[in-house]
Amino acid sequence: MKRAILSFVLFASTFLIPFSNVGASSVVDDILMLQPDVSQEQLMADVESIVSNTGMTENEVLDKIYSELKNNQEKGMTEQAALQKKGNSTFGGSGGTVSVGSSTKGNFYYTPSETAYLDHGHVGLYYATTTIVESVPSDGVRQISTTARKVDSSGAVVKSVSTSTTNRNNAANWAYSQIGQSYSYNFATNRLTGHDGAKNCSKLIWSAYKLHGNLDLDVDGGLGVYPRDVRDAPGTVLVRNI
Incomplete structure (x- = not known):
């Protein structure tokens, strides 16, 4: 009997435990x-x-x-x-043909985008009326004029954040201070990574308003902040369709 039990224990340790990690x-x-x-x-x-x-x-x-x-x-x-x-097949990124247009400092835009390996969409923050700060795979955090920043005419929007002008200005100023930081492909746990250093587009805006206004621009509060999470976050208001 003891031998049978020992044999079973050896079998379990050999074959069953690895399956727990499968x-x-x-x-x-x-x-x-x-x-x-x-x-x-x-x-x-x-x-x-x-x-x-x-x-x-x-x-x-x-x-x-x-x-x-x-x-x-x-x-x-x-x-x-x-x-x-609707007959649109470019989904943002480099295939866009319409300028995002001007808007108020602290506002952000969202566009459908599949420029990387997976369609996350894309967001960028207005640093000034005609200047966008955003993080893209090719350049990391950069500034670009609203004229040069082209998106699709379908699904792209400009939204505002319901907070004080001071918070909006400080958030945009902080994002601008991050220009030159490299891009991060990590969306899945970006809520928990540091505010400084490599970051993707949604982390840039999320951190800006988290640090300046203690606002959580994340619709579901998950482990990752995705561009659509920022777009759909409570406290954001549609300004216009692009």
């Missing part, structure tokens, strides 16, 4: 497929930090990251389908 490994692979420019080492370092700071388990964090990425992907597919129905 689910996690599969989710990691799925996440990296949706964010191929983020390394597994970086992803897991972020996951460990979240586990340490929140008390969530590793599997819970991975599942949440994957769920948010898939949700964003599905929103992008829905958005693209709607634009295609």
Whole structure:
């Protein structure tokens, strides 16, 4: 009897325990497929930090990251389908043909975009009436004139943030101070990364208003802030369709 029990324990330790990590490994692979420019080492370092700071388990964090990425992907597919129905097939990025136009300092624009590996959309902040500050893969955080910044005429909007003029100006000034910082492809955990250093377009605007006004421009408060999260965040108001 003891020999049988020992044999079972050896079997379990050899074959069953590794299977407990199969689910996690599969989710990691799925996440990296949706964010191929983020390394597994970086992803897991972020996951460990979240586990340490929140008390969530590793599997819970991975599942949440994957769920948010898939949700964003599905929103992008829905958005693209709607634009295609209208005869539009460029989806922002370098294929746009319409200038974003001028707006008030502290406002931001959103445009459908699939310029990178996955359709996240794109946002940029008005530093001045005719100057945009944004983060793009090619240049990192940069400034560009509203005339030069072209987007699609379908689905692109300008929105304002409901806060004081002081907060709006300070947020835009901070974003401007980040010009020259490199681009980060990490959307999945960008709420929890530092405000300074490499950042993507949504992190730039989210950090600007988080630091200046303590506003959380994230519609769902998840682990990642995506451009559509900023677009749809409470406290943002439509100014105009582009």
